[in-house]
Amino acid sequence: MNLTLGIINNIHDWLFGVMPEGMAAIVEMILIALVYLGIFSVVGLFLVLMERRVAAWFQLRIGPNRVGFQGLLQTVADALKLVSKELTGTTKADKFLYNLAPYFVIISSLMALAVFPFTKDFQAFDINIGIFFLIAISSIGVIGILLGGWASNNKFALIGAMRSGVQTISYELSIGLSLLTMVLIAGSLQLSEIVEVQKNGWLIVQGHLPAIIAFMIFMISGTAETNRAPFDMVEAESELGAGFHTEYSGMKFAYFFLAEFINMFIIAAIATTVFFGGWLSPFGLTESIPWLGVFWFLSKTLVLVFLIMWFRWTFPRLRVDQLLTLEWKYLLPINLVNMVVMAFIVWLNLTIQF
Numbered sequence: 001m002n003l004t005l006g007i008i009n010n011i012h013d014w015l016f017g018v019m020p021e022g023m024a025a026i027v028e029m030i031l032i033a034l035v036y037l038g039i040f041s042v043v044g045l046f047l048v049l050m051e052r053r054v055a056a057w058f059q060l061r062i063g064p065n066r067v068g069f070q071g072l073l074q075t076v077a078d079a080l081k082l083v084s085k086e087l088t089g090t091t092k093a094d095k096f097l098y099n100l101a102p103y104f105v106i107i108s109s110l111m112a113l114a115v116f117p118f119t120k121d122f123q124a125f126d127i128n129i130g131i132f133f134l135i136a137i138s139s140i141g142v143i144g145i146l147l148g149g150w151a152s153n154n155k156f157a158l159i160g161a162m163r164s165g166v167q168t169i170s171y172e173l174s175i176g177l178s179l180l181t182m183v184l185i186a187g188s189l190q191l192s193e194i195v196e197v198q199k200n201g202w203l204i205v206q207g208h209l210p211a212i213i214a215f216m217i218f219m220i221s222g223t224a225e226t227n228r229a230p231f232d233m234v235e236a237e238s239e240l241g242a243g244f245h246t247e248y249s250g251m252k253f254a255y256f257f258l259a260e261f262i263n264m265f266i267i268a269a270i271a272t273t274v275f276f277g278g279w280l281s282p283f284g285l286t287e288s289i290p291w292l293g294v295f296w297f298l299s300k301t302l303v304l305v306f307l308i309m310w311f312r313w314t315f316p317r318l319r320v321d322q323l324l325t326l327e328w329k330y331l332l333p334i335n336l337v338n339m340v341v342m343a344f345i346v347w348l349n350l351t352i353q354f
Contacts, residue, residue: 032124040110040262045075047261050302051309058313082257085250090153093247097151102248102255104144109262111137116269117192119279119293130191131183134270135176138225141263142168145227145234145244148256152247160243163320164234167224170327171231174221177335178214181342182207182274195278204275210342215275217331217338222267223308224323226260230315233323268304269297276300 011031015024049064049072056063064071089098112134114124127133142164149161185207186194197203204211224231235243245256272278277300279293318326 036110036114036124040113041258043265044258044261045079047265047305048075048078048257050305051261054306054309055313058310079254082254083251087250087252088247089249090247092153094151094153097147098247099252101144101148101151102252102259104147105141105259106144106255108137108140108144109259109266112266113262113269115191116273116297117195117278118297119291120192122294123192126190126192128188128190131179131189131194131274134266135172135179138263138266139168139172141259144256148248149244152244154247156241157244157246160234160236160246163236164227164244166320167227167231167233167323170324171221171224171331174217174327174331174335175225177332177339178218178221179270179274181210181214181335181339184339184342184346185211186274191273191278194274195280198277198280202275202277207342208345210338210345211275213334213338214342215271217335218271218275219267219304219307221327221331222271223311224327226263226267226308228260228264228308229312230317231323232312232317233320236317264305264308265301268301268308271304272297272300 012028015027018024019027052071052074053063064074067074067077089095115127115130115133117123117126145164146161149157149159149164152158182194182203183189185203186197188194188197194203198206200206204215207214227234235245237243245253248256277296279297281292281296
């Protein structure tokens with residue numbers, strides 16, 4: 001870890017030594033962005049392969065096993081295929097919005113990825129309103145879906161986009177309230193501080209039953225927010241062809257496809273950070289071996305990603321009315337009561353301490 005920090009500091013000193021301060025800062029930001037783009041691509045490709053393996057396991061079949069050792073290069077081959085495919089579209093599409101939509105989705109996911117503390121020192125942007133930033137930036141992705149569905153000038157795409165708007169607006173409430181429930185006990189919106197609070201125990205343990213309920217609601221709402229089964233009304237292949245990206249092909253389709261998996265990783269990473277101690281080891285080893293933090297962060301996150309995939313390959317798709325009933329009649333009232341109970345527990349603890 002010290003070697004890595006030394007290299008980073010040397011690059012920083014060299015840039016500011018050979019360039020004007022403003023230009024050096026811009027180059028430094030570009031380099032950080034390139035690192036995160038690399039992480040973005042590798043994580044996305046790995047999760048696609050993991051999804052296929054998990055699906056095969058649940059369906060008692062083999063899964064990818066031809067390209068590379070045990071099929072490890074299958075997603076790389078698929079990515080190269082998508083990059084090389086012709087970009088098609090409808091003649092009546094709104095060209096500007098049609099081409100702009102995928103970038104809304106991919107950029108919002110990339111910006112959200114930047115605020116996660118993978119370790120104590122591995123964090124691109126440690127903002128003091130981290131939770132609020134994540135909720136706000138994740139809302140931008142749905143704009144890309146709405147634009148893509150509208151601009152495609154296709155009725156299936158438009159129906160999928162409208163469903164996405166309804167679904168996202170509904171379930172964002174439960175995501176926000178479940179996170180706010182945990183902010184009450186953590187006492188901070190800053191992700192690094194939320195992790196530090198958990199050195200004496202994960203918040204899902206410190207928060208007692210309300211924390212467990214908040215986690216369950218967050219995972220259900222997060223699955224709905226990423227438009228994955230059993231909440232995949234936005235795509236619904238049996239009803240809408242491919243939903244909002246019916247008219248997309250090649251790299252533009254790949255952007256939407258990759259963003260879905262990165263958003264699943266982001267939901268799991270938020271849960272890891274807020275409920276399960278982030279990069280902290282259950283055995284207290286990360287202080288002596290800091291890079292173990294990356295291992296623990298990714299391990300916890302991938303377990304939660306597996307849980308989301310388990311949802312997809314287990315439950316049938318809900319109807320639209322069932323989707324909205326679940327949120328407005330059940331999850332939202334439970335969330336509100338749960339937040340009041342958590343506030344009472346926090347107040348009681350503070351009273352006992354004084």
